[in-house]
Amino acid sequence: MSECSHNVDDCTDWSVDYLKYKVLLGEPVRIKCALFYGYIRANYTHSQSVGLSLMWYKSTGHGDFEEPISFDGIRMNKEEDAIWFRPTELQDVGHYSCVLRNSTYCMKVSMSLTVAENDTDLCYNSKMRYFEKAELSKSKDITCPDIEDYVQPGKEPEIVWYKECKPKQWRQSIVRRRDTLSIREVREDDIGNYTCELQFGSFVVRRTTELSVTGKKNSFAGHMCSMLGHWG
Structure with a gap:
């Protein structure tokens, strides 16, 4: 030594x-x-x-x-x-x-x-995903996280978004701007893995976020009330 x-x-x-x-x-x-x-x-x-x-x-x-x-x-x-x-x-x-x-x-x-390494046949490693939650019919922003080191100051990052590792034709209510994918009205089929891809010189940087979607907050309480009323 x-x-x-x-x-x-x-x-x-x-x-x-x-x-x-x-x-x-x-x-x-x-x-x-x-x-x-x-x-x-x-x-x-x-x-x-x-x-x-x-x-x-x-x-x-x-x-x-x-x-x-x-x-x-x-x-x-x-x-x-x-x-x-x-x-x-x-x-x-x-x-x-x-x-x-x-x-x-x-x-x-x-x-x-x-x-x-990526999981087999995927563009991400499931243990390295970020996680976000959204509520049905509400709006949700999914950002491309931790990319500051790969974006030149004063330049807009050129980011390509994928869902389940495949290119996607996004519906009109999903807007891409800078490092964010904005979902104006979350639907059940928005559940899944979103990957943002950024070119850095001759390299590619990817970040994957798993989005889970829950029902409206009062739906479970309303369901329980109706069940209790039924039992009563």
């Missing part, structure tokens, strides 16, 4: 951050050092200006041996306060620790990355 990796043990360790990175195999992902997003007041530029250096380590799980990361500059890059994977591979699964330090100061936090 190198002196550098050994010294990681002397850090103030914030353990594993609550934000879990989950990505489909072959898609790009940016893992940001969480220290700059809730643990310390300084940003990356300020930390550099006061002589702090940022180092990255990888382990198979929290508490396991952490190995310094060597960036190839092609598929895996260190860019300011983040690591970019363009694209991800199954071997990338694990915990990524960022360590901010100088001779007298050391802080550390870990971020977990899961990389998984």
